[in-house]
Amino acid sequence: EAGVAQSPRYKIIEKRQSVAFWCNPISGHATLYWYQQILGQGPKLLIQFQNNGVVDDSQLPKDRFSAERLKGVDSTLKIQPAKLEDSAVYLCASSPGPTTDTQYFGPGTRLTVL
């Protein structure tokens, strides 16, 4: 069974630029998550999708971050414009359902904002 795929693996941009990350979850997983992990901290949930609908985006900085999950499969997370404090690893995870099911993580995208 293929795992969660993410691209790119690394991205370096200057502040005020835009960036987009892509995630392909495990086949059949209805729930998809985007997390932000700042160095030395645990993953923090940004947004959670159930199929193609958003169920939680309470911690997503909506003035600069956006995410979509068209057709309930792939997802993209965008930052526009980026700030220095957005430097982090962005992790995508998926699970069969939205409750106690184990979440499976992709390798992450390391973003550096200069």
Add this chain to the structure above:
Amino acid sequence: DQQVKQNSPSLSVQEGRISILNCDYTNSMFDYFLWYKKYPAEGPTFLISISSIKDKNEDGRFTVFLNKSAKHLSLHIVPSQPGDSAVYFCAAGGTTSGTYKYIFGTGTRLKVLA
């Protein structure tokens, strides 16, 4: 307000001995707990879970203990192996504002010395 705490940032253990990683939580609404292992440049990998209706779950060399009254869980690795050297995250799951989500701790870096 950190709801899930891993108070030991790092731990060193001799190969063959027991590793004990601790996690404390503050919210009694958490009802499911996960442990993840993370190697550098990789996403977190699921290790073991425990439901709040249990006080112990075992899987090979890994055992998780849950003390609900103390709001404390621990991961025991016996015997520890050099390949266990990684960062370990605990995550506590529960429903807030109608959405089930996991809150992650800040992680403990385990180093197993050969």
